[in-house]
Amino acid sequence: MSKGKKILLIFLNMLLISSVTFGGGFVIASFIKKRFSDKLNLLEEDEMLDFIAIAQSCPGAIAVNTAVMAGYRIAGAPGMIAAAAGTVIPPVVILATVSLLYSHFADNRIVSLFLKGMQAGVCAVIFDVTVTLAGKVAKTKSAFRIVIMAAAFIAVFVFKVNVIAVIAASLAIGVAAALIEKKKEGKKV
Amino acid sequence: MIYLQLFLAFLKVGLFSIGGGYAAIPVIQSQAVDRYAWIGLDEFTDLVSIAEITPGPITINAATFIGIKIAGIAGALIATAGFLIPSLIIVSIMFAIYNKIGKLKASQTVLSYIRPVVVALIASAGLTILINVIFGGGEINAHAVDWICAAIVAAAFVMIRLFKMNPIAVMASCGGVYTVLGLLLKL
Numbered sequence: 001m002s003k004g005k006k007i008l009l010i011f012l013n014m015l016l017i018s019s020v021t022f023g024g025g026f027v028i029a030s031f032i033k034k035r036f037s038d039k040l041n042l043l044e045e046d047e048m049l050d051f052i053a054i055a056q057s058c059p060g061a062i063a064v065n066t067a068v069m070a071g072y073r074i075a076g077a078p079g080m081i082a083a084a085a086g087t088v089i090p091p092v093v094i095l096a097t098v099s100l101l102y103s104h105f106a107d108n109r110i111v112s113l114f115l116k117g118m119q120a121g122v123c124a125v126i127f128d129v130t131v132t133l134a135g136k137v138a139k140t141k142s143a144f145r146i147v148i149m150a151a152a153f154i155a156v157f158v159f160k161v162n163v164i165a166v167i168a169a170s171l172a173i174g175v176a177a178a179l180i181e182k183k184k185e186g187k188k189v
Numbered sequence: 190m191i192y193l194q195l196f197l198a199f200l201k202v203g204l205f206s207i208g209g210g211y212a213a214i215p216v217i218q219s220q221a222v223d224r225y226a227w228i229g230l231d232e233f234t235d236l237v238s239i240a241e242i243t244p245g246p247i248t249i250n251a252a253t254f255i256g257i258k259i260a261g262i263a264g265a266l267i268a269t270a271g272f273l274i275p276s277l278i279i280v281s282i283m284f285a286i287y288n289k290i291g292k293l294k295a296s297q298t299v300l301s302y303i304r305p306v307v308v309a310l311i312a313s314a315g316l317t318i319l320i321n322v323i324f325g326g327g328e329i330n331a332h333a334v335d336w337i338c339a340a341i342v343a344a345a346f347v348m349i350r351l352f353k354m355n356p357i358a359v360m361a362s363c364g365g366v367y368t369v370l371g372l373l374l375k376l
Contacts, residue, residue, distance in 0.1 A: 020357055022244055026314035034356055049304040050291065054283050056310070059207045060276020061246030068277065069284050084277065091245020092269055095253040096262065098243050102235065110368055115242055117367025119322045120338045121360030124345030126315030131350065133308040140301075149305035157313040164207060170306040174299035181298055 006075040007082045009040065014067055014086025019094070022115070025055065025062025027122055028087075030129040032070055038132075042074045049133070057167055063087055148173065191260050192267050198225060199252050199271035206248060213248045221255050228255060248272055337370055 001009075017031045029052045037043045048070070055065030064087050071083025137149050148170060155161040198220040206213030214237065221227045228236070240250035249269055256268030290296045322338050324330055341363050348354045 016357065019244055020360065022242070024314065025246070026311050027318075030311060030315075031356060046300075046304065049307045050287065050300055052307050052311075053300075053303050054287060055280070056307075057207070058276060058279050058283055059204055060273070060280070061213075061248050063246045064249070064273065065276055065280045068280055072281075072284055080281075084273065087245075088249055088269060088273065091243065091249045092253045092265060094243050094245065095239070095250045096257055096265060098239055099254050099257060102239055110372070111242070113368040113371035114364040116322060116338065117341060117364040117371075118360050119318055120341040120367065121345045121356075121363030123315055123319045123322060123342045124349055124363075125356045125360065126311060126318070127342075127346055128349045128356075130308065130312040130315055133311065137305045137308055145302065145305045148302060149309050152306040152309035153312055156310060157316060163310060166306055166310070167303065170303045171299065174302035177302055178295040178298040182295065 003075055003078075006042070007078050009042075010071045010074060010079050011082040011086045013040075014071070014083050015090060018063070018067075018087045019090040020118075021063075022118065022122065025066065026052075027126065028063035029055070029066045030126050032066060033129055034125065036070055036074065043070055045133070045136070047073060053167055057164055192264065194225065195256055195259060195264055195268045196271040199256075199268040200275060202248065202252075203272040203275040213251070217248070217251045217255075221251075227259050232258075337367065337374075341367060 013035050014032075017028060017035065021028045021031055029048075033043075033045070033048045037045050037048050051066050051069040051073075052062075054069065055062045058065050064084060067083040067087040068080045071079035071081075073079075075082070134149065137145055140146075152166050152170065155166055156163060202213060202216050202220060205216050218233055222230055222233050236251055236254050237247070239254065240247040243250060249272065252268035252272045253265045256265035258264075260267070291300070319342065320329060322342070323335050324333055325335060345359050345363050348359050349356055
């Protein structure tokens, strides 16, 4: 695939995804993963997860942060700009329109029914992505990683622990594990 | 002058909103409502509801809404640009670091412990939306289940998972089906 075609693909796909995804950064991240990793095979799944972790830990909008890293990985700096433009243009245009028509929009029964039905669809997309990814973690057969996944879920979903604190904790565990690994290798030599 | 103020205010929002949309709301409020009085608190509440029913990040929605109100389309673009600049710079730096050391063995070990956490975060986001959809935004209550929505979630999951249908098409169909059923059954 030529670089120009990749850039165009990034822009058009982000334009489409950003036009229709409601409900925060993880929703759009799930759609980016399904599109660019599963369907177009332009990104590795592991990388996509790394991007989401980095996006969540940086300031700004998670959706934009995730999209620009995906864009950069696929097609360099032009890909990054295409991803940023594709992600940002739809909400700016839609909001500019809606803010003028808000009173007609918010009280409209058809609009609210349609939005609720779309939310149901969003759940299905996120669960599909979750099942795939959690299956991969389970396949590592690393009990420790599975426990970390379960503990992180309980911490965030049940106890509402700050997401960045949870990522920082897993980073600390990862660094400790890497140090232990290195020490073991050192002893072998 | 107003353009510069808008730009700087949203530059600050962009720099200090770590952790996504809902973390940014208080930062936006402190700038647009408390400091500059660009919009009132009731308008700010409207803005949050509009952001919830329109696609895209809540922060971009807020920058557009406030920018347009204060200084027209140019204001919207300047506020949005101000919001984006800090995150684009910081994300580029983080990405460059990741690119440089991400493939090292030690980095891969570290990342292999972070990835399961990201999976948990995605699952948690999905479940939060599911509860909101099935129990009408309230608490979990066995008497207030929206069974139609629950059935739509299940059907959509099967279509995406087993039949590999396009997720955006499935999502739009869910909206259409729920609208038709809702109007017919007077939900």
